[in-house]
Amino acid sequence: MTQQSTAPRTTRRMITVLAGSLVAASALAACAPGSSSTTNTHTGEISTDVAAAGDVTIKVSDFWGGTEGEWMDDLIARFEDTYPNVTIERTQEDWGQLTSTLNLQLAENDGPDIATANNGWSSLGTLAKGGLVLNLDPYADAYGWDDVIPSTIARQNEFTTDFSTIGSGSLFSTPVSRVSLIGIYYNTAKLDELGIDPPTTLDELEAAAAKAKSAGEIPFAYGSQDSPTALLLALQALYGTADEINDFTYGDTSVSADDIGLLEAAEKAEEWNEKGWLTPDHEGIDYQTAVANFLDGKGLFRFEYTGSLGLTDEQQGDFGYIQLPQVSGDGTVGVGAAPAAMVISSKSENPDVAAAFLDFLMSEDAAQASADHGLIPLLADADIPADAATLQSEAAGAAALGESDGFVPYFDWTSATMLDTLTQQLQMLYAGQTSPQDLVDAVQADRDAFLADLAQ
Amino acid sequence: MTMGIRPGAGVTGTPAPRAGRRPATRRRRVRWIGLAFVALPLAVYAVVVLLPLAQSLQYSFYDWDGVSAATWVGLDNYIEFFTDPVLRSTLGHVAVLIFFFALLPIVLGLVSAALITRGRQRGMAVYRFIFFLPQVLTSVVVALVFKRIYGPEGTLNTLLRAVGLGDFTRSWLGDFDWALPSLGLIGTWTTFGFCMVLFIAGASSIPTELYEAARMDGAGPLREFLSVTLPGLRGQVAIALTLTVTSALRTFDLVWVTTRGGPGTATLTPAVALYRAAFQNPDVGRAAAIGITMAVMCLVIALVISRVSERDS
Structure with a gap:
């Protein structure tokens, strides 16, 4: 009998073990996900004395490749020269890779001290709200960042500490001494060929486009398969005021989508599409191909993010940049932001040193390094090499925006889904499946839904 | 679950009334060895399949941004x-x-x-x-x-x-x-x-x-x-x-x-x-x-x- 009973007993035991482990597993999973155990307020005294910090290693994760990566390497080397006690380990990741995993990386104890985040709710906002990145207000006071960062740029890095509002409150990230804009590039040789001067107003741009079209050229090199929005956002900035676009993006409900130049911009995009001013079959052309077409001379103008053409030193001067003034004639407004939001991890053991490095990335030296690497300097004056003709025109655009304090943030910071909404609506607009007013309404609905969700 | 029960169930079915003490021990040992062999795959399966499945099921009832505290939203x-x-x-x-x-x-x-x-x-x-x-x-x-x-x-x-x-x-x-x-x-x-x-x-x-x-x-x-x-x-x-x-x-x-x-x-x-x-x-x-x-x-x-x-x- 004893032998017989052993088998069932073992079975029973095994069932118990299995059931037990399942119960344990579900118990582990039972507590609500995302407990906010970390806090982003700095505790204790802060110090700006890097040399006194002892031997320190700072880990930086960023998404800058190419020239931007060289700029970063250059500045890291200089910082390490100044402070031999500091070692900076840089990890470069692909943009999509880093932005999609940053929340996990920052939650790790051995994650990066400093990282590049994407501004807006979907990346920076989520990190700040989750307590994964430090509130940088104490460092802003210590280093006097208020005097360095223009208010329209500072707003891009701010959240209120109840995380109900973006664009005001505490600083959760810093910009760097260079800027990324949306504007218009033109092909210098093509323009000369057609006897057209670089346009200085929207009317002149349209006249040039009409002339190019009748001469058998493609006026605007364009692709709308995956990234059609630069054209719309650049046009929007010619119609909307800086304040209203800023306020709308930052969730101010007193400003509606009807007030921000979006309708006029969408109408213009539709009109140009119907006139055949955009690359034929642009709905089947992806972003990479569109850029390649433009660099290849297939198209006179292109609405583009600065730095995205990847011009070599030899190509400097082949393409010029225009930051058009507003249609109303009052100054210049344009999309412009630092190329990333620099954050300090709440888990960083050396936030003081990390902050000193962020301060260095906003310095005059860093701005000069930007110019030297062919990137558009911001925050401080820099001498632009005389042979860098494209950069000269880009810097002139940034200067015009600075004079009017006309920087507006990337419109997709409005909500987590805004970029998808804009892309889809624009594709539908070109296919005649929606109207400019419907596009504007969809943008409004997207923000309404997002703000309602945020308020919960 | 089935994997865990099956070896035991199979053994119960085998007639062994006249078996002496030693074979039973051996059988038990064999059973534990079998379990030891599946233990690692089973653990891996639990960690990489069952646990994430349970977690996903749990997440699906929350409004969660992946970082900050989640709120229960039912279905x-x-x-x-x-x-x-x-x-x-x-x-x-x-x-x-x-x-x-x-x-x-x-x-x-x-x-x-x-x-x-x-x-x-x-x-x-x-x-x-x-x-x-x-x-x-x-x-x-x-x-x-x-x-x-x-x-x-x-x-x-x-x-x-x-x-x-x-x-x-x-x-x-x-x-x-x-x-x-x-x-x-x-x-x-x-x-x-x-x-x-x-x-x-x-x-x-x-x-x-x-x-x-x-x-x-x-x-x-x-x-x-x-x-x-x-x-x-x-x-x-x-x-x-x-x-x-x-x-x-x-x-x-x-x-x-x-x-x-x-x-x-x-x-x-x-x-x-x-x-x-x-x-x-x-x-x-x-x-x-x-x-x-x-x-x-x-x-x-x-x-x-x-x-x-x-x-x-």
Whole structure:
């Protein structure tokens, strides 16, 4: 009998073990996900004395490749020269890779001290709200960042500490001494060929486009398969005021989508599409191909993010940049932001040193390094090499925006889904499946839904 | 669970009333050794499959951005999946893809298997290899190749112009009406060879006497196919259907590399919507709800297919 009973007993035991482990597993999973155990307020005294910090290693994760990566390497080397006690380990990741995993990386104890985040709710906002990145207000006071960062740029890095509002409150990230804009590039040789001067107003741009079209050229090199929005956002900035676009993006409900130049911009995009001013079959052309077409001379103008053409030193001067003034004639407004939001991890053991490095990335030296690497300097004056003709025109655009304090943030910071909404609506607009007013309404609905969700 | 119970249950069934103490101990030892062998795979399975599954199920009841504290929303994420017009439309897109990924290749595979098994030709292995090739290629490579073929200046349009059908040229993947069928045909191309090879292998195990008997009874090619080949391939068809339908349900890479769900939302699939919700617009709860729904659908479809194919035999 004893032998017989052993088998069932073992079975029973095994069932118990299995059931037990399942119960344990579900118990582990039972507590609500995302407990906010970390806090982003700095505790204790802060110090700006890097040399006194002892031997320190700072880990930086960023998404800058190419020239931007060289700029970063250059500045890291200089910082390490100044402070031999500091070692900076840089990890470069692909943009999509880093932005999609940053929340996990920052939650790790051995994650990066400093990282590049994407501004807006979907990346920076989520990190700040989750307590994964430090509130940088104490460092802003210590280093006097208020005097360095223009208010329209500072707003891009701010959240209120109840995380109900973006664009005001505490600083959760810093910009760097260079800027990324949306504007218009033109092909210098093509323009000369057609006897057209670089346009200085929207009317002149349209006249040039009409002339190019009748001469058998493609006026605007364009692709709308995956990234059609630069054209719309650049046009929007010619119609909307800086304040209203800023306020709308930052969730101010007193400003509606009807007030921000979006309708006029969408109408213009539709009109140009119907006139055949955009690359034929642009709905089947992806972003990479569109850029390649433009660099290849297939198209006179292109609405583009600065730095995205990847011009070599030899190509400097082949393409010029225009930051058009507003249609109303009052100054210049344009999309412009630092190329990333620099954050300090709440888990960083050396936030003081990390902050000193962020301060260095906003310095005059860093701005000069930007110019030297062919990137558009911001925050401080820099001498632009005389042979860098494209950069000269880009810097002139940034200067015009600075004079009017006309920087507006990337419109997709409005909500987590805004970029998808804009892309889809624009594709539908070109296919005649929606109207400019419907596009504007969809943008409004997207923000309404997002703000309602945020308020919960 | 079943894996854990089965060894014990099997042992209970073995008659051992007269066995002495030592064999029982040995048996027990053998049992524990067996358990020790499965312990590691079982633990791995629990950690990489069961635990994430339980977590996903849990997340799906929350509104969560992936970082800060989550709020319980009950079934809202599921309700949203079936009521939000854009999310709901992804189910319709999947239905279209199932036609192109599963039904069309299986029909084509059956026809070609029937033709091939009737008349054996020289060099059959070469053809089989050529048709099977797409199955071997990485899906991203396939997607990139077809992106070129379907492009405004791509091979397809060039071909159409060459034969005087220039009016039919379009940006196939940028066209609201044509993008989804165009994507679907890529799936047909990749799975057709797989289905065919599967069916040819199955058909070769059908006894030739059956064919001879059918011919003796005066059956034509069609009758022969319906009465001999098709019933003989029931198992293979069930396998092909299960694999292709579930792969259609989780279509991601093809869409992501070619259209990203566009133009508009014309080619958005649940898997792409899931990826966006999980990694781009932090809404982990919604992503988990989509994932669980798709998993359940896959399971139900697989069960139905296996039930139907077994009941008929």
